[in-house]
Amino acid sequence: MSELFASDINSGNIKTVGLATGSTPLDFYKYVREAQPDCKAITTVNLDEYVGLAADHDQSYSYFMHEHLFNDVAFAKHFLPDGLAKDSAAECARYDEVLAENPIDWQLLGIGGNGHIGFNEPGASFEGTTQRVQLTEETLAANARFFDSIEEVPTEAYSMGIGSILNSKKIVLLAFGEEKAAAIKAMIEGPMTNEVPATALQNHPNVTVFLDEAAASLLTK
Numbered sequence: 001m002s003e004l005f006a007s008d009i010n011s012g013n014i015k016t017v018g019l020a021t022g023s024t025p026l027d028f029y030k031y032v033r034e035a036q037p038d039c040k041a042i043t044t045v046n047l048d049e050y051v052g053l054a055a056d057h058d059q060s061y062s063y064f065m066h067e068h069l070f071n072d073v074a075f076a077k078h079f080l081p082d083g084l085a086k087d088s089a090a091e092c093a094r095y096d097e098v099l100a101e102n103p104i105d106w107q108l109l110g111i112g113g114n115g116h117i118g119f120n121e122p123g124a125s126f127e128g129t130t131q132r133v134q135l136t137e138e139t140l141a142a143n144a145r146f147f148d149s150i151e152e153v154p155t156e157a158y159s160m161g162i163g164s165i166l167n168s169k170k171i172v173l174l175a176f177g178e179e180k181a182a183a184i185k186a187m188i189e190g191p192m193t194n195e196v197p198a199t200a201l202q203n204h205p206n207v208t209v210f211l212d213e214a215a216a217s218l219l220t221k
């Protein structure tokens with residue numbers, strides 16, 4: 001995975017990388033911090049941000065990215081949705097413009113236990129652009145581990161849509177642990193359905209998936 005990133009970056013063909021948060025990419029970001037590939041010409045766009053959290057809040061995704069990557073590796077520019085935007089529609093339109101101006105060459109993805117990608121929860125349209133979304137109980141419960149209590153987890157987020165994610169030239173999805181096994185099975189072997197957002201990736205021509213044994217444990221093919 002890390003070698004793939006290094007060789008793709010060194011190819012000089014990548015101008016914009018799409019980045020993800022969560023515990024899954026932590027080792028990858030550690031590798032990038034240590035390997036220090038030359039990213040000075042590369043722009044980053046993140047998948048999502050919690051509504052209501054300022055960029056410097058220690059649970060915001062902006063803070064996460066600075067903490068785990070941006071403070072240590074120099075990039076050209078960073079974009080994330082603004083969790084404090086006053087006008088949601090304008091913020092979604094702004095982020096769609098960012099994506100139009102910075103088409104994603106290489107998109108990193110994790111996956112939720114319910115098959116969500118970014119914060120596109122079950123039922124999300126496969127054509128969706130940036131949206132303000134309501135998080136499911138399952139996602140709130142899963143993300144509560146980062147907060148002092150579940151009541152503190154923001155219930156809404158801005159997320160790139162599935163359509164925006166599918167516009168990426170190349171997608172690299174990581175999943176580790178048995179709590180991801182059912183979502184991975186559905187993503188790879190199940191029918192395409194909005195009920196499992198990650199099944200949208202079946203239609204994408206360039207997806208690479210890295211799994212540990214536990215996440216791959218329900219695959220039969």
Ligand code: GLP
Binds near residue numbers: 023047048110113
């Ligand atoms: C969050 C993020 C997703 C991430 C998912 C899995 O809800 N919005 O981008 O892929 O959770 O998180 P983790 O990697 O911590 O399991």
